[in-house]
Amino acid sequence: MLGEAARAAGYRLIVRDEVASTMEEARRALDQGDPGQLWVVARSQSAGRGRHGRSWGSPPGNLYSSLLLVQPCEMALAPQLGFVAGLALHDAAAKVTGLSAPQLALKWPNDLLIDRAKTAGLLLEGESRAGRFAVTIGMGVNVASRPDDTPYPASFLKQAAPSASIETLLAALSDAWVARFSAWSLPGGFGPTRAAWLERAAFLGETITLRLAEGPLSGRFTGLDTSGRLELETAAGPRIVDAGDLYFGAPA
Template identity: 90%
Template structure:
């Protein structure tokens, strides 16, 4: 069930036992004219995916959700919703585990970490269909288990908080989304959102490696610029990066 604040704000929930992916279910709802503010949750996925089309393992016991938003903002601002979603996810995980920063941290651009081990991932996609601009935010959150075949450390919420459950997490996440989205929607709202995200950022000030389309780029993580691009100090020169995969060691 969604949280009380989410229900009061008009958000709706669909729960499926098994789907290909909640992202595809959201796209289907959009094609059918759904007005948005819709959470779609599945108990398992057979074709879950992450960034760049990567497979996302989806065993039962974890939370697989997509949030469909219709006309949430101007298309140029849509990437900022990834930071809003990250903060909501951090808030919800903190509530169900009792953890806080720096143990609970956000990795640019889309992951939640506990003690530098991946616990959740976000995927944000925007598209225009039939004259409507829509954003779908997919979330895969390790609640009861973690995958064993990842090239990076991974963990799950129950390992840190025995009371963590899909139900408690969804209620906390949906309410946290409402609060963070409303704050971001205020005039100048990305400034406080950016500041809050940086307070929870993993590897800030450390040397990181970004895997970009043109090849790896290493430097010191300085922060985010006013529009949300990652700032990297590379041999004394400031680089701005719109998108990429962040590694905190040399890329494998």
């Protein structure tokens, strides 16, 4: 069930036993004219996916969700919603586990970490259909288990809080989204959102490696610019990076 604040704000929930992916279910709802503010949750997925089309393992017991938003903002501002969603995930995980930064941290651009191990991931997609601009935010959270075949360390919420459950996490996440989205929607709202994200940022001030299309790029992670792009101090000077996969230390 969604949280009380989410229900009061008009958000709705549909739950499926198994789907190919919640992102596709949300897109189907959009095609059928759904007005948005819709959470789609599945108990399992047969074709879950992450960024760049990567598969996302989906065993039962974890949270697989997508949030459909219709006309949430100007198209140019839509990428900022990834930071809003990241903060909502951090808030929800903190409430469920009792953890806080820096143990619970956000990795640019789209992961939630516990002790530097991936616990949740985000996928944000925007599209225009029939004159409506829509954003779908996929959020997958390891609650009861973690995958064993990942190229990076992974963790799950029950390691930190054995009482954690999909139900308590979803209620906390849906309410946290309402609060964070409302704050972001205020004039100049990305400034406080950016500051809050940086307070929870993993690897800030550390040497990291970004895997870019042209090859790996290493440097010291110094912050985010006013658009949310990553600021990197490299041996060749400052760099601003729009998108990439972030690693810490040597290239993965």
